[in-house]
Amino acid sequence: MVNKIWLGLILIGFIFAAIKGDIQIVTQAAFEGAATGVTVCFGLISVLVFWMGIMKLAEDSGLVRAISRVLGPVVSYLFPDVPKNHPAMGYILSNMSANLLGLGNAATPMGIKAMQQLQELNPDKQSASPAMCTLLALNTASITLIPTTLIAIRLNFHSANPAEIVGSTLLATAIATFAAIVADRWYRKRSAWTKPPVSPPNEASYTLKG
Amino acid sequence: MLDWINILSNWAIPVMIAFIPLYASFKKVPVYESFVDGAKDGFSTAIGIIPHLVGMMVAISVFRASGALEFFTGWLSPLLARLSVPSEVLPLGILRPLTGTGSLAFTTDLIKTYGPDSMIGRIASTIQGSTDTTLYVLTVYFGAVGIRNGRYALKVGLFSDIVGFIAAIAVCLLLFG
Numbered sequence: 001m002v003n004k005i006w007l008g009l010i011l012i013g014f015i016f017a018a019i020k021g022d023i024q025i026v027t028q029a030a031f032e033g034a035a036t037g038v039t040v041c042f043g044l045i046s047v048l049v050f051w052m053g054i055m056k057l058a059e060d061s062g063l064v065r066a067i068s069r070v071l072g073p074v075v076s077y078l079f080p081d082v083p084k085n086h087p088a089m090g091y092i093l094s095n096m097s098a099n100l101l102g103l104g105n106a107a108t109p110m111g112i113k114a115m116q117q118l119q120e121l122n123p124d125k126q127s128a129s130p131a132m133c134t135l136l137a138l139n140t141a142s143i144t145l146i147p148t149t150l151i152a153i154r155l156n157f158h159s160a161n162p163a164e165i166v167g168s169t170l171l172a173t174a175i176a177t178f179a180a181i182v183a184d185r186w187y188r189k190r191s192a193w194t195k196p197p198v199s200p201p202n203e204a205s206y207t208l209k210g
Numbered sequence: 211m212l213d214w215i216n217i218l219s220n221w222a223i224p225v226m227i228a229f230i231p232l233y234a235s236f237k238k239v240p241v242y243e244s245f246v247d248g249a250k251d252g253f254s255t256a257i258g259i260i261p262h263l264v265g266m267m268v269a270i271s272v273f274r275a276s277g278a279l280e281f282f283t284g285w286l287s288p289l290l291a292r293l294s295v296p297s298e299v300l301p302l303g304i305l306r307p308l309t310g311t312g313s314l315a316f317t318t319d320l321i322k323t324y325g326p327d328s329m330i331g332r333i334a335s336t337i338q339g340s341t342d343t344t345l346y347v348l349t350v351y352f353g354a355v356g357i358r359n360g361r362y363a364l365k366v367g368l369f370s371d372i373v374g375f376i377a378a379i380a381v382c383l384l385l386f387g
Binding site: 001002005006009010012013014015016017020025026028029030032033034036037038040041042044045047048049050051052053054055056057058059060061062063098101102103106108109111112115116118119125126127128132133135136137139140141142144145146147148149150153154157158159160161162164165167168169171172173175176177179180183184187188191 | 216218219222223226227230231233234236237239241244245246247248249250251252253255256257259260263264265266267268269270271272273274275276277278281307314317318321322325326327331332335336337338339340341342343344345347348350351352354355356357358359360361362363364365366367369370371373374377378381382385386
């Protein structure tokens with residue numbers, strides 16, 4: 001699907017620019033977009049380097065494993081194929097809590113760490129495992145308790161009650177997250193039916209290593 | 211309640227920065243060396259995302275600059291207007307999953323034009339705050355581990371965006387209408 005959307009966006013843009021008689025805009029926009037992509041990644045470097053350092057400490061000290069053990073059962077029903085004590089669970093939980101608190105720049109590195117852990121359990125390194133899809137679904141819907149950026153913007157434009165959207169946002173994001181989880185479940189089951197079952201990650205060899 | 215969550219948000223990162231190294235040092239981890247060791251991966255991870263993000267940003271940028279976005283929203287607006295939904299918020303529904311900065315700029319503009327306490331301002335704030343930029347999240351998270359085939363993840367993300375968009379409008383009309 002991502003292939004179709006990618007091609008679609010470019011082709012539709014090309015056709016519209018051609019009709020408008022301003023084809024130069026495609027060239028300009030393409031290179032501007034490329035520059036934005038690189039700029040965003042460079043912005044991510046400092047955040048990722050710092051948090052991955054901190055998270056290495058959390059991992060080496062056994063904190064991640066402890067979080068997985070204590071809070072793992074809370075989310076394990078969402079990730080049935082991840083072993084309960086696996087560090088991935090700890091990162092998934094950290095990622096979800098950071099999202100909840102609206103800590104965007106901490107949530108992304110934790111989510112990436114969780115993805116890396118899930119990738120180790122993934123038998124096919126090129127395509128996403130069901131657990132990865134679930135983690136992504138949770139992050140695209142992203143439950144946030146306080147939309148801080150928007151409250152700040154509303155305050156800037158002299159809202160009488162800048163925080164009045166907290167309730168509506170929470171309700172809307174809860175509905176969206178619920179929809180994401182249901183859709184994820186549905187696709188997960190359907191793909192399990194249509195495809196030959198992939199052998200589950202070997203729990204025994206994992207526990208030996210750990 | 212609100213103040214509580216705000217305080218929690220403000221304290222969360224400072225506490226993590228102080229507590230995690232402290233806990234690690236109790237567990238006899240060489241804190242600085244271990245930090246540097248882990249931090250090394252951050253650089254290569256960020257660099258690894260570049261091709262994915264450049265590819266996606268080029269497509270979105272071309273699509274937006276060509277005026278295609280305005281065309282589609284202009285075409286859909288009369289439909290929404292009939293449902294007594296302010297059609298001004300519609301572009302946000304298309305913009306939100308594609309670009310975070312783009313939709314934030316658009317939301318800010320709506321708030322500026324119609325006022326933060328207007329229905330349009332409230333709906334726009336709710337839409338912007340209730341979901342994340344699906345294409346960006348997908349590109350960064352999967353790009354970071356080299357996943358090329360995201361399987362059904364994009365469908366799920368876009369589906370939840372549509373549900374979230376409709377929910378945001380409905381909730382605002384109910385709460386503030």
